[in-house]
Amino acid sequence: MALIDLANPHRFLALARWLVPAFALLAAALLAVGLALGFRAPGDYQQGETVRIMYVHVPAAWLALGIYVLMSISALGTLVWRHPLADVAAKAAAPIGAAFCLICLLTGALWGRPMWGAYWVWDARLTSMLVLLLLYLGIIALWHAIEDPGQAGRAVAILTLVGVINIPIVKFSVDWWNTLHQPAAVFRLDGPTIHPALLTPLLVCALGFAALFLALHLAAMRNEIMRRRVRTMRILAAAETR
Amino acid sequence: MDLGPYGGFIVAAYAAAFVVLASLVLWVWIDHRAQSRALAALEGQGVTRRSSRTLAESAR
Numbered sequence: 001m002a003l004i005d006l007a008n009p010h011r012f013l014a015l016a017r018w019l020v021p022a023f024a025l026l027a028a029a030l031l032a033v034g035l036a037l038g039f040r041a042p043g044d045y046q047q048g049e050t051v052r053i054m055y056v057h058v059p060a061a062w063l064a065l066g067i068y069v070l071m072s073i074s075a076l077g078t079l080v081w082r083h084p085l086a087d088v089a090a091k092a093a094a095p096i097g098a099a100f101c102l103i104c105l106l107t108g109a110l111w112g113r114p115m116w117g118a119y120w121v122w123d124a125r126l127t128s129m130l131v132l133l134l135l136y137l138g139i140i141a142l143w144h145a146i147e148d149p150g151q152a153g154r155a156v157a158i159l160t161l162v163g164v165i166n167i168p169i170v171k172f173s174v175d176w177w178n179t180l181h182q183p184a185a186v187f188r189l190d191g192p193t194i195h196p197a198l199l200t201p202l203l204v205c206a207l208g209f210a211a212l213f214l215a216l217h218l219a220a221m222r223n224e225i226m227r228r229r230v231r232t233m234r235i236l237a238a239a240e241t242r
Numbered sequence: 243m244d245l246g247p248y249g250g251f252i253v254a255a256y257a258a259a260f261v262v263l264a265s266l267v268l269w270v271w272i273d274h275r276a277q278s279r280a281l282a283a284l285e286g287q288g289v290t291r292r293s294s295r296t297l298a299e300s301a302r
Contacts, residue, residue: 039243043246048246048248049244049245049246049248049249049252050246050248050251050252052245052252053251053252053255053256056255056256056259057255060259095266095269096266099262099263099265099266102262103258103259103262103263106255106258106259106262107255107258107259110251110252110254110255110258111251111255113251114247114248114251212263216266216267216270219270219274220270220273222274223270223273223274223277226274226277226278226280226281227273227277229281230277230280230281230284233281233284233289233290234284234289236289236290237284237287237289
């Protein structure tokens with residue numbers, strides 16, 4: 001099947017029917033293995049046992065950023081190529097991205113209190129992550145503010161592309177400013193600075209959360225296609241009764 | 243397993259992540275049921291989409 005075939009919502013629904021449970025099972029298996037490895041790994045020499053918060057905090061942060069990038073690509077798909085599933089993908093991804101962003105902020109606060117002595121500081125990384133959550137919430141609100149899905153999709157696509165400027169700010173905030181948050185430890189030009197005993201479970205958990213995202217995203221896209229079908233059928237039924 | 247003096251923060255972090263993810267899964271599932279019911283109800287009333295009609299008419 002060519003990628004362009006997925007532009008047909010009917011074919012997409014048929015594919016999603018078996019991909020959603022497959023990704024859900026993969027996510028459950030990877031998260032079980034990742035967390036088991038993570039809780040058997042030794043504690044960090046400075047942070048002790050609290051380093052175990054990393055196995056949810058870091059994948060949630062990566063996904064919050066990655067999902068926004070995906071929404072930006074979908075926004076281009078809506079505005080430039082007018083792909084029929086582009087705005088469906090963007091709309092379905094927004095609440096999931098917001099949820100991962102919220103998990104990142106909550107777990108970060110619970111990690112920050114014992115390590116920094118504060119749940120929250122107006123540090124560049126934390127503040128830009130909060131801005132990302134507000135962007136997600138604004139995008140979700142805009143989807144609900146405009147009734148016609150086509151018009152809403154174009155307005156949201158513009159807002160999404162404006163907001164993408166925040167992604168490099170989040171990523172490089174720890175390099176550009178003097179922050180309390182630690183610098184990047186995995187995606188570095190000179191390689192990861194985390195010991196393999198901690199890095200392996202982190203990467204397995206990240207793959208698990210990514211599989212969970214794929215399952216949820218495909219399921220939410222399927223719901224959105226069905227919602228649009230319901231809307232079209234209601235409009236047709238109303239037109240016939242006139 | 244001994245989670246040390248900050249065990250409460252570790253448990254709270256995992257609990258918070260679980261609650262948010264469980265809510266997300268529940269929302270997707272409830273939404274799927276709602277859309278499936280709405281589609282079934284409309285189809286039960288004999289409402290069809292334009293594309294379905296075109297297919298039915300061309301088959302006649």
